Each structure stands twice: as structure tokens, then as C-alpha cells.
Amino acid sequence: MPNNAVLKLGDKELTYPVIVGSEGEKAIDLRNLRADTGHITYDEGYGNTGSCESAITYIDGDAGILRYRGYPIEQLAEKSDFIETAFLVIYGELPTAEQRARFSALLTEHAPIHERMVYLFESYPRDAHPMALLGAMMNALSCYYPALATNDHKRDLENFDVAAAMALSKVRTITAITYRMSRGLPVIYPKRAFKYCENFMHMMFSDPYEHFDCPPVVARALNLILLLHADHEQNCSTSSVRMVASSGANLFASCAAGICALWGPLHGGANQAVIQMLEEIHATGDDGSKFIASAKAGKSRLMGFGHRVYKNYDPRAKIIGKACEDLLNTLGIKDPLLDIARHLEQAALSDNYFIDRKLYPNVDFYSGIMMRAIGIPINMFTVMFAIGRMPGWISNWKEVASNPKGRIYRPRQIYTGKTVRDYVPVDKRG
Numbered sequence: 001m002p003n004n005a006v007l008k009l010g011d012k013e014l015t016y017p018v019i020v021g022s023e024g025e026k027a028i029d030l031r032n033l034r035a036d037t038g039h040i041t042y043d044e045g046y047g048n049t050g051s052c053e054s055a056i057t058y059i060d061g062d063a064g065i066l067r068y069r070g071y072p073i074e075q076l077a078e079k080s081d082f083i084e085t086a087f088l089v090i091y092g093e094l095p096t097a098e099q100r101a102r103f104s105a106l107l108t109e110h111a112p113i114h115e116r117m118v119y120l121f122e123s124y125p126r127d128a129h130p131m132a133l134l135g136a137m138m139n140a141l142s143c144y145y146p147a148l149a150t151n152d153h154k155r156d157l158e159n160f161d162v163a164a165a166m167a168l169s170k171v172r173t174i175t176a177i178t179y180r181m182s183r184g185l186p187v188i189y190p191k192r193a194f195k196y197c198e199n200f201m202h203m204m205f206s207d208p209y210e211h212f213d214c215p216p217v218v219a220r221a222l223n224l225i226l227l228l229h230a231d232h233e234q235n236c237s238t239s240s241v242r243m244v245a246s247s248g249a250n251l252f253a254s255c256a257a258g259i260c261a262l263w264g265p266l267h268g269g270a271n272q273a274v275i276q277m278l279e280e281i282h283a284t285g286d287d288g289s290k291f292i293a294s295a296k297a298g299k300s301r302l303m304g305f306g307h308r309v310y311k312n313y314d315p316r317a318k319i320i321g322k323a324c325e326d327l328l329n330t331l332g333i334k335d336p337l338l339d340i341a342r343h344l345e346q347a348a349l350s351d352n353y354f355i356d357r358k359l360y361p362n363v364d365f366y367s368g369i370m371m372r373a374i375g376i377p378i379n380m381f382t383v384m385f386a387i388g389r390m391p392g393w394i395s396n397w398k399e400v401a402s403n404p405k406g407r408i409y410r411p412r413q414i415y416t417g418k419t420v421r422d423y424v425p426v427d428k429r430g
């Protein structure tokens, strides 16, 4: 493969270097294209455009490979847990026992939110979507902890460890308070003795008079769900975090942007949309065959299927599909939605419409069934995705903030509006 690309444009012939990543992926470096030719590239949806260099996560969409800092997702899913993986994604290496203890201590210390913040929740309607509150409250952290959110990246990086621990720990607390407030239940405070997932389930489901004891199998399931969501290259929400961070914005504001981007049904909102789709199929008595036909006719979308990068099975979907089956068997739950999901998967994997378009189950296809089994309400599924993705957003913010050659992200456009014209007085319009 040549180490440069030659572009012929009119009577010009220009050469651009080819950049090769550590896993051999290649990019043509077109940073001088506009200066050289007056042309920009056009790539709506950025399917062919690299926005940055990053050392956090590697995906091979054709081979169905996902690695965090070089470690295969299959090994992390089997041997690690969410907090160890979060440390790896954020700091680049698996933590030593001492580093793990220090990281966990920071997460414990920063689990509670500022007491004045609890009153913010009161101003929201009871039925407000939890993602709306999460985005608002994540941004509000910059008001309650301004010293960690100065919008001076040099200073914010000096406080990065605490800010990162705050974002990762408080995202859980904010989620639990949102849930409790939406049901008129008293706020349950975190316990210092509990681990990350157990503390979350405690804050969600304990009562002042009765402690919720999280079964180990449920804690393990939650660890796996969050671990599998920890990072995923330059997806829509992570790119949004980097975009906002590139302006010099603080960690909390940048993660709030990620939360807002994740909310969309084509992205993080898909796990909620999958359950709604399965429930609708179940309600009609369809085993999924009619729905497949409707998706092929373009009348519906098989939510939880397809991916911009994976043109093979999403490795996370394989792991979570098996874990979902194991969890339901362990809990003795017979969920008809799982049977419908399995039927949809089998039908789609043998149907040319899906095969030709390389549409396979993605991480969202089974995650909702698993979250439902551990008691997470459906309207909080996307919030769970956000909790899982926090390490990736935090790590990508850090990459942008610590890049000495970093520039503000400012894509170009092709203008298709009106050409120049003169002002028309109001009595001459219409």
C-alpha cells in the first residue's frame, strides 16, 4: 500500500500522506486540501472521515473486534468488572491493587451530590424523561464544583482525577435520585461500604426502613452491562463530547453534551426502543415474522439491529445475549420478549434483506431484556447506557484537553441556500 495518495484535480496533481494507525487502519491526511485546492471533502455522517487520532478503543467492524486499550472485550467481560475497566479506559492501563483501591476510595468519597442539588430535581415534572434530568444535572455539577470546571484545560487537568471520579460516581447518584423522585420516594443516600453497582441498586431500591440487598448475580449482570458500554470509538455521543471539549469546555459540560446526543433513538435510545418494539410484537401475538416483513418493506426499523461500523456481529451483542439467557435462567424468569428477540435474530440472520445490508444485532438488542430482569425501569435504559459510557466520555475529554496541538473542531459545509440578494422593505414583500 503506498504511503501517500495522489489527487488529480483539473491540471493539478497533488500528493497527500497516508497515516497508518497501530492496527494498520489507513487515512489520507487531507488537512491541507482546502489550502491547496479550494475544495473541501464532503462526507455526510462522517462514515469515511476520521476526526481525530485516539489511543483508547479499537474496533474492526468487519471482523467484529472491540478492544479497550488493546484488551479484547471478551477477556474483559469474563475477567474484569466495570470499575477496573473504567480505570483502564480512562488511564490506559489495568490498575494495580493500590491504584484500584485509590480509585475506589475516590468514587466512594464523591458518590453523594451537593445537598442543594437535590432541590433542583423538585423543579422537574415527575414524568420528565430521565435523560433530560441527567444531562441537566451533569452540567449543573460545574455550578456546584466550579473549581473543577474552570474551562481552562490546564487547570482542569490538574484536578482531573477528582473531576473524573465525580462524574463517574455521581452519574449513578443522579440516576437514582431521578428514579426515586419520579415515584415520590425518599432519596436514599449512598453507603460508603458498598461497591459501585451494589451502591447504585441500594440507592435505587432500598427504603429508609428496609435495605435492598443486591443479589450477587444481579451485581455481576450490571457490571457486565456497564463494562460492555464503557467506550466505542468516535460514536455520535463521544464525538459530541470531543466537539464540546475542543472549545476548551470543562469535563461536566462536555459529558452533558454526550448525554444529550446519546438520548436519540438511533443511538443510545435504541435499548428502550427495542423493548417497546418487542412489547408491540408480543401484544399483537406476532412471533416476529410479520414485523420482519414490515422492516423489509421499510415500514419499520428492527431496533437493536444494524451498525455504522459493525458489518459483522457486534461482539458485545454476542456476550450480552448469552449473559441475558444465563441471568433469566438463574433468576427463574421466563420472559416472552426474549423468545421473540431470539426468533427475530434467527429470522433476520437468514434473510437476504438483512444479510445484504450486513445488519446484525448490536449491543442494544438484548441489553434491555437484561435490565428489565434486574428491575431497571424501561425509561431509564438509556440512562444506564450513559452510566456505562461515562469512562469513554471522560477518557476522550482527557485526550482532547491534553492534546498540546489540539484545535477547536470546526467542520466545513457545502452551502445550498439562496445566492446573494438585496433587502426587501416589508411593504414590498408577500
Ligand code: SDX
Pocket: 231, 232, 234, 235, 236, 265, 266, 267, 268, 270, 295, 296, 300, 301, 302, 303, 304, 305, 306, 307, 308, 309, 357, 359, 362, 363, 364
Ligand atoms: C449504538 O456508533 C456507535 O458505535 C454506536 C453504539 C455505541 O456503542 O456508541 O454502538 C451504540 O448506537 C448502536 C446502534 C443502536 N441503534 C439502533 O439499533 C437503531 C436501529 N439501527 C439503525 O437505525 C441503523 O442501523 C444505525 C443507525 C445503527 C446505522 O445506520 P446507518 O449506518 O446510517 O445505516 P443506514 O440507516 O444508512 O441503513 C443502510 C440500509 C438502509 O436500507 P436501504 O436504504 O439501503 O434500502 O440498511 C437499512 C436502511 O433502511 N437498515 C435497517 C436497519 N438499519 C439499517 N433496516 C431495518 N432495520 C434496521 N435496524
